[in-house]
Amino acid sequence: MMSQKHATTAKRSTYRHGDLARALLDAAIDLARAGGPQAVTLREATRRAGVVPNAAYRHYASRNALLQAVRSAALAALAVAIEGQLARLPATDDPAALARASLRAVGTGYVEFACVEPGLFRTAFSVPDQLQGAAVPEKAGNTGLNPFQLLGAALDRFVDAGLLQRRRLGAEYLAWSAVHGLATLIIDGPLRGLGSNQRKLVLQNLLDMVERALSGPA
Amino acid sequence: MMSQKHATTAKRSTYRHGDLARALLDAAIDLARAGGPQAVTLREATRRAGVVPNAAYRHYASRNALLQAVRSAALAALAVAIEGQLARLPATDDPAALARASLRAVGTGYVEFACVEPGLFRTAFSVPDQLQGAAVPEKAGNTGLNPFQLLGAALDRFVDAGLLQRRRLGAEYLAWSAVHGLATLIIDGPLRGLGSNQRKLVLQNLLDMVERALSGPA
DNA sequence: TGTACATCAGTGAACGCGCGTTCACTGATGTAC
DNA sequence: TGTACATCAGTGAACGCGCGTTCACTGATGTAC
Numbered sequence: 001m002m003s004q005k006h007a008t009t010a011k012r013s014t015y016r017h018g019d020l021a022r023a024l025l026d027a028a029i030d031l032a033r034a035g036g037p038q039a040v041t042l043r044e045a046t047r048r049a050g051v052v053p054n055a056a057y058r059h060y061a062s063r064n065a066l067l068q069a070v071r072s073a074a075l076a077a078l079a080v081a082i083e084g085q086l087a088r089l090p091a092t093d094d095p096a097a098l099a100r101a102s103l104r105a106v107g108t109g110y111v112e113f114a115c116v117e118p119g120l121f122r123t124a125f126s127v128p129d130q131l132q133g134a135a136v137p138e139k140a141g142n143t144g145l146n147p148f149q150l151l152g153a154a155l156d157r158f159v160d161a162g163l164l165q166r167r168r169l170g171a172e173y174l175a176w177s178a179v180h181g182l183a184t185l186i187i188d189g190p191l192r193g194l195g196s197n198q199r200k201l202v203l204q205n206l207l208d209m210v211e212r213a214l215s216g217p218a
Numbered sequence: 219m220m221s222q223k224h225a226t227t228a229k230r231s232t233y234r235h236g237d238l239a240r241a242l243l244d245a246a247i248d249l250a251r252a253g254g255p256q257a258v259t260l261r262e263a264t265r266r267a268g269v270v271p272n273a274a275y276r277h278y279a280s281r282n283a284l285l286q287a288v289r290s291a292a293l294a295a296l297a298v299a300i301e302g303q304l305a306r307l308p309a310t311d312d313p314a315a316l317a318r319a320s321l322r323a324v325g326t327g328y329v330e331f332a333c334v335e336p337g338l339f340r341t342a343f344s345v346p347d348q349l350q351g352a353a354v355p356e357k358a359g360n361t362g363l364n365p366f367q368l369l370g371a372a373l374d375r376f377v378d379a380g381l382l383q384r385r386r387l388g389a390e391y392l393a394w395s396a397v398h399g400l401a402t403l404i405i406d407g408p409l410r411g412l413g414s415n416q417r418k419l420v421l422q423n424l425l426d427m428v429e430r431a432l433s434g435p436a
Numbered sequence: 437t438g439t440a441c442a443t444c445a446g447t448g449a450a451c452g453c454g455c456g457t458t459c460a461c462t463g464a465t466g467t468a469c
Numbered sequence: 470t471g472t473a474c475a476t477c478a479g480t481g482a483a484c485g486c487g488c489g490t491t492c493a494c495t496g497a498t499g500t501a502c
Contacts, residue, residue, distance in 0.1 A: 235445075235446075238445080238446085269446070269447090270446065270447055270448070272446085272447085272448090273445075273446050273447075276444080276445055276446070277445095
């Protein structure tokens with residue numbers, strides 16, 4: 001019995017993996033997590049899945065197809081991180097306060113994800129989408145919105161609260177640029193050495209700046 | 219005579235290159251310009267210099283040494299672009315106006331360089347310096363200041379003009395994050411598709427935001 | 437001014453590496469009868 | 470319930486590629502006499 005089970009397990013590990021597509025994707029995500037998009041390799045992914053290199057071609061058309069799947073997963077993880085920050089917002093019936101807090105939550109989730117998962121963050125933005133991008137569910141978090149859409153939803157609250165007259169074209173670009181730039185400079189750039197406390201301070205100042213820019217005189 | 223000259227030229231091209239270090243660096247810069255840091259390769263650089271691959275080791279200890287030289291050159295080119303924007307500022311004796319215009323010039327030079335030379339821009343920030351970084355002259359422009367120092371100088375003018383009480387720690391990080399983020403999103407990210415006009419509009423809005431954040435109530 | 441020689445910049449050949457991708461195959465699984 | 474068979478997921482071997490880097494070499498250049 002025991003040996004039978006072992007035999008079965010051994011068989012499964014050689015032939016008929018079970019869910020190789022998923023196993024390869026998981027391995028590839030780990031590779032991206034540790035080493036960024038460069039580290040996503042068919043050979044290493046198959047190695048980790050305990051399978052011969054060309055077995056991957058049953059499930060992915062090419063190395064690039066696998067990488068794109070990882071990118072979608074990374075964007076989805078970013079969306080989940082942002083949603084996590086939004087979810088912990090205290091309830092309030094002041095729509096202006098909610099709007100401001102939502103925007104800060106989006107920015108905080110964004111930068112914190114970049115700090116905690118720099119490899120995935122880099123992968124998410126490595127071979128990027130077109131402007132509008134495909135709003136496919138693979139890139140979305142639990143709410144079904146991708147990171148850009150989550151930012152847009154936060155800005156909508158500004159309009160709803162009367163803090164913004166109209167959704168200025170490019171309002172999201174301002175917010176996004178500021179937050180994305182900070183994230184990039186922290187993980188890849190000259191702000192790498194910043195301590196956690198200083199990082200939080202800079203982030204707060206940055207969010208102040210964005211908030212003032214959005215709700216101030218325009 | 220003519221043939222003599224040809225013979226001499228031919229000799230020089232086989233043995234004794236002349237200034238192979240410089241030729242390799244120039245070739246490598248072209249590679250980075252066209253394909254980013256990934257494209258900087260000893261073999262291709264030597265190929266372009268008309269020389270055998272290992273000849274590079276007379277002048278650079280490794281592929282990485284060459285890449286670092288390219289990075290310094292890319293940062294210097296960025297500094298020159300910023301200096302170009304600063305140089306075309308109209309003369310004024312209003313220090314506040316000068317301060318604001320200087321900051322905008324720095325931001326404009328930064329983003330325009332990223333748009334015009336995306337490969338060099340990506341290379342400049344690919345394997346980045348420590349926080350303070352070595353302020354070595356290789357990375358500087360004509361004024362002897364590197365990009366970060368040029369930004370700092372612009373902020374100093376804010377203090378001098380009385381627009382900023384103190385040089386807030388992290389004030390440069392706000393400005394830098396905003397500008398760097400926009401540059402990144404335009405060349406690598408979801409804002410790639412933006413037309414030149416829209417790009418300028420977003421940049422102006424972004425610079426407004428930064429300016430207000432710096433000179434506004436702190 | 438002419439010759440002997442040391443220097444050292446570039447040559448030529450080769451190494452080992454990991455990669456993506458292709459081919460013909462094999463044998464476990466699930467289905468049709 | 471049992472058997473024949475088609476499917477197709479994974480195997481095994483191999484390819485060509487470009488890369489960084491090493492070695493022993495060679496011969497043009499500039500210097501010392």
